[in-house]
Amino acid sequence: MGFRAQLTTQEGIMSLKGNAIIGQSGGPTIVINASLVGAIQAAWDIDEIDRFFGAVHGMDGVLNEDLCDLFREDPDTVEAIKLVPSAGLGTCRLKPKDKDLERAMEVFKAHDIRYFFYIGGDDSQLACHRVSELAKSSDWEMRVIGIPKTIDNNLVVTDCSPGFGSAARYAATCCQAVGRDAEAFGNLEVVEIMGRNEGWLTGATSAARPTPEAPPHLVYLPEVKVTREQLIDDVKAKYDELGYCVIAVSEGFAFEGEDRVTSSSQVDEFGHSRLGGVAQWLSDVVEEGTGVRSRHDKLGNLQRCFSATASQVDLDQAYAVGQKAVYWAVEGQTDIMVTIERENDDPYQWECGATSLMTVAGASKAVPREWINETGNDVTEEFVTYCKPLLTGRACELDTGFSSFPKFRLHRIDCKLCAYERE
Amino acid sequence: MGFRAQLTTQEGIMSLKGNAIIGQSGGPTIVINASLVGAIQAAWDIDEIDRFFGAVHGMDGVLNEDLCDLFREDPDTVEAIKLVPSAGLGTCRLKPKDKDLERAMEVFKAHDIRYFFYIGGDDSQLACHRVSELAKSSDWEMRVIGIPKTIDNNLVVTDCSPGFGSAARYAATCCQAVGRDAEAFGNLEVVEIMGRNEGWLTGATSAARPTPEAPPHLVYLPEVKVTREQLIDDVKAKYDELGYCVIAVSEGFAFEGEDRVTSSSQVDEFGHSRLGGVAQWLSDVVEEGTGVRSRHDKLGNLQRCFSATASQVDLDQAYAVGQKAVYWAVEGQTDIMVTIERENDDPYQWECGATSLMTVAGASKAVPREWINETGNDVTEEFVTYCKPLLTGRACELDTGFSSFPKFRLHRIDCKLCAYERE
CATH class of the missing domain: 3.40.50.460 (Phosphofructokinase domain)
Structure with missing residues (x-):
């Protein structure tokens, strides 16, 4: 039974009400903000999510309780940030240790956080999975969903990784x-x-x-x-x-x-x-x-970060995985990463799927040997068929001057815990 | 009396009939082909120019008699190449010696070349001037016009150099x-x-x-x-x-x-x-x-060469200097470089002017000290006022796939001289 079939049969999930948090992690991409905006806009209409916090600089922001209130951002700014490259909430390259994860749980509990979304690559999905495990073992009901992102396209299971196409x-x-x-x-x-x-x-x-x-x-x-x-x-x-x-x-x-x-x-x-x-x-x-x-x-x-030549498919997929993460979490899913599933090569058709965080955490996918030619100096037709649809351009009017990239205001929320020192 | 006033008073110039040649020199730019296309399209309707040759790889092509017939290129391709970055005829970094210039004169005479256009920076304008001098001293009536080009914007007299803005x-x-x-x-x-x-x-x-x-x-x-x-x-x-x-x-x-x-x-x-x-x-x-x-x-x-973010003003100016070079040569001008003259900062207005090749040959223009702030870590408002109009964007639909850059067919013409070996 495929993932989407499971989803539709999950009836009677208990509604989970509380706050949500989202962070961006690792090397930014041209479309990483589209995933963030997809999640924010999905959450606007969801009763279960009271407040939606942004973790400033990803896991660093969680540990330092450096959180902002995303529902206070101007809706037009949120919409505009969809097309702004790089991480609007800031990012980090932190691999959390056990003590860090315990601290993260304290922060989640202090702020009644029941939904954790993390946009990142394989290391970040591992962090996500560990948060999920820790929540279970500490009896804190929380839904944890990973949102895929990497220009390297090396996440497993998903057909491609948002950020790659652009x-x-x-x-x-x-x-x-x-x-x-x-x-x-x-x-x-x-x-x-x-x-x-x-x-x-x-x-x-x-x-x-x-x-x-x-x-x-x-x-x-x-x-x-x-x-x-x-x-x-x-x-x-x-x-x-x-x-x-x-x-x-x-x-x-x-x-x-x-x-x-x-x-x-x-x-x-x-x-x-x-x-x-x-x-x-x-x-x-x-x-x-x-x-x-x-x-x-x-x-x-x-x-x-060079966004003038962004891929429209990439932008659409980045937005969709952020949006679906929120929808599916509220529907009861947890400990999964949203994926892209390819339905057809030409015309290119895709939809979102999901996989357990376990399967993607810390794993990486190389280009198959048979997609590289025998002499090792080019890719094969299979690679081209796979790759080409991800590179579609974006029809848009170029800015004739230079306008500022819109930014979040990052309205900080009050801390509830003592300051934290990493070891 | 300004240059344009002189132009309009030059009555009774003898019409000079024969062939023309054009070459591209030095580091290419995003808009250098626009200058070439401006010259070709101007020459289409001019009776004095029988045949228009392209020098393949600039002065190298002249010396090696590696010439192509630009009037045989498909007009739609010529129009399309206006927007293709880098030198469509190929370029070179050759500083001609005396013997090279004598060889160039032989080639010009063998092919009845009466018009020489050279698109390049200060070194190329020097080469141009030396060709002009040699033509005079060898009693070969020829009109020689330099077309400005450099991303460095360091040509003197001209307000700016095509290639810089993009x-x-x-x-x-x-x-x-x-x-x-x-x-x-x-x-x-x-x-x-x-x-x-x-x-x-x-x-x-x-x-x-x-x-x-x-x-x-x-x-x-x-x-x-x-x-x-x-x-x-x-x-x-x-x-x-x-x-x-x-x-x-x-x-x-x-x-x-x-x-x-x-x-x-x-x-x-x-x-x-x-x-x-x-x-x-x-x-x-x-x-x-x-x-x-x-x-x-x-x-x-x-x-x-990254053309997706080209400047429209830069493209327009590059085209205009190529076009004017041909018009003015036929009207009797020689030993000049076409320039850009600024009429107004805001709204930005400009037109083409000219200066003697002598004044620009081998000379270069630094940013004035007073356009850099006192501490030397930024430019001043004067610099901004000067520069901003040159950076206007280009409103265009981005290509949604990847299409080939159109190319010249470079129909070669027969050599008339023995092969040449540079010393």
């Missing part, structure tokens, strides 16, 4: 743009894309190619390693064919049998950093190996 | 986007922007701020040096005020009394590059100096 669309747009620059000079160009262990984003830049000749011409995912010799041969062949070549690599790229390149933050006695990133290093390698001039670009943090 | 708009959009990311974490963020000797682009990111609190909060131009102590103090003050801070710096940034950071392409015995760029280095410096975590992004080559 990051991928930016990365693909960049590869096609720098391709024009590389072709004008007849150069090589190495583009470094986020994804330390999984190559979803890097592969997506290939899936977005409008024609087989469009850049990037070679893509290397961390899932498959190639030798120096093979990569140089690949580049030479493409350059001979096209007169230029764009090479997309994940930040986790390494040659077969070699260590990864690390971008050290240590500085030498002159204050200079010791190492560049993968793009700069690999650019030097291919220039030396081919004799053709090479340039490089690292797409960096903009993959998490 | 690069600035991308850089400003990036600063505002990464500002959201930095605020969500409560971090510092260093953004590295092109401009080795002039800070026009870096300053523009400040001019685009919709509110005084919007990022970037500190901007450092190469025109004014600050000490390490001052910069750290600046960052601390902004961070204390806002809880995060975005610092925009030109790639040519250096502290008072210190050498510039260079991004070396040399590799050590492990194949790793020795140095990072300015952003990475400065990010380490501010993190160490303030104790607050810092991230960094180098905007890189995308400033020359």
